[in-house]
Amino acid sequence: MAFDNTVTVTGNITRDPELRFTPGGSAVATFGLAWNRRWQNRQTNETEEQVSFFDVTCLNTLAENVSESLVKGTRVVVSGRLEQRSWETQDGERRSKIEIIADEVSPSLRWATVEVIKNERRDGGGGGRNQGGGGYQGGGGRSNRNQPQGYEPDEEPF
Template identity: 75%
Template sequence: MPDSTVTLAGNITRDPELRFTPSGQGVSTFGLAVNRRWQNRQTNDWEEATSFFDVTCWGQLAENVAESITKGARVVVAGRLEQRSWENEEGERRSKVQVVAYEVGPSLRWATAEVTKNERRSGIDDGRQTFSKRPSAPVYADEEPF
């Protein structure tokens, strides 16, 4: 069965928290508020609803997110939905759906951004293989590399 893939645009509700697993892999979490606004056709009043999501990032993405975004920033998140369940101290069963991000980037709808490219690391990251070097393209003295 394929993943439940979602793309969300919203505002960061809390600064990303970066931690590391015992093996050294980065994991960051942050909150995302997604607003929906519509006009009620019967009253002509504008109505609004806000949904809140917990977002988890792994590996290099986690480190880049923790370094790049802060509370209040508007971002676009692409990832998969994942449900986790647990039992609280009173013995009640709890569950929640979170987003495990594949990509996080600034929303350019009402802002501009400056991108700084990081060096690629070799190895496995987020279950996808990365390579230590891209095939090189010619670089001209008066041209940016990307």
Template identity: 75%
Template sequence: MPNDNSVTLTGNITRDPELRFTPSGQAVATFGLAVNRRWQNRQTNEWEEQVSFFDVKCWAQMAENVSESLAKGTRVVVSGRLEQRSWETDQGDKRSKVEVVADEIAPSLRWATTQVTRNERRDGDGGGAGSGSGGASRGGGGPRPDDGGRSTSTGAPGGGSGASNDMDEEPF
């Protein structure tokens, strides 16, 4: 059986994303995520709740998008992998923590709406660390007829018919 380390969490951001850059110029953003679990105690019929807190890290263009788009309190869906870091404090104590390294982050649309603005693709931008090709998860290009006129695509031929003959346009 292959070693699979993947996790998907849905929760609320506990602190505004913090954007930093490595010495080589790579963007990295971190934020906290609170995941609530609520259940009814069958013996007392009272509702009980447990909250788990996670640190989330993301890289490259996603890090910049997260820092520009998300804020404390936003409900998001995070998909990625768990990674453990260990270090030693100045006093010699050993510390360790497990954090989520995100492959995908999206706002939860269960109780909110959002508007998507597509970024211009940069040359040589492979989509970030561990992103894979992503081709299967991207839909066709151009506006869709049911988008209510809110499409953020520009210059798509066909006047919003959903058909695009422009082969140079990247799929979204």
């Protein structure tokens, strides 16, 4: 889209994803993300650091997969759009924050390995309670869990 404000941030999860459901049954997961920027100060020759914190919101199937798969401390890559939230405190002060509404969340493979377990296809997309498995487990290897009968892992998917 021409007016989308897409961002991609790599960082560490600061709190375990919290999963909840809307009254309509849609899954929503939220977690914190920290991004550390380090650089060498040329004047002092010392390493300096700036930490940025983001709130990340995931919806529907992504929310369920994130809550089942990721934990505090996991390094992830988040791609999504920025959204500003504004509110007024009890003292009448206006506050706002910018959060990331995630389109994609994935574990970083820079210092970890993962095992991918595909969800079963659902008609109509969207999320719902207890409709399929999550997706991230540390370690390697292959698993045939959640695969159709007769499926061979080395077989082409088409």
